Amino acid sequence: MTVPTRSCLVCRRRGDKPSLVRLVAAEGVLTVDEAARMPGRGAYLCDRPACMDTLLRTAGAPAARALRLTERPAHYDGDALRAAWETATRHNGGATTAGRSE
Numbered sequence: 748m749t750v751p752t753r754s755c756l757v758c759r760r761r762g763d764k765p766s767l768v769r770l771v772a773a774e775g776v777l778t779v780d781e782a783a784r785m786p787g788r789g790a791y792l793c794d795r796p797a798c799m800d801t802l803l804r805t806a807g808a809p810a811a812r813a814l815r816l817t818e819r820p821a822h823y824d825g826d827a828l829r830a831a832w833e834t835a836t837r838h839n840g841g842a843t844t845a846g847r848s849e
């Protein structure tokens with residue numbers, strides 16, 4: 748069995764699925780799929796801050812292309828997107844068990 752690999756939509760660096768953050772378009776809005784469980788086409792962004800910067804600087808264009816969104820630039824909340832991505836990447840790093848109470 749091989750581990751599925753995905754490549755970052757900005758830098759094309761390949762990685763194991765868990766080291767990349769999944770992005771989806773939820774009702775046309777670009778969203779981080781933190782649990783990687785949302786249906787539909789996904790695009791992947793790696794954990795490098797430069798890649799998130801590029802994504803936001805280009806108004807989500809690489810993601811819109813990868814997700815085949817009809818609306819360009821993509822609709823998204825940049826702050827929310829970055830915050831979710833930061834949460835997801837820190838979680839993937841898994842250094843400590845930060846107290847997430849849910």
Ligand SMILES: [Zn+2]
Nearest residue numbers: 755758793798
């Ligand atoms: Zn990247």
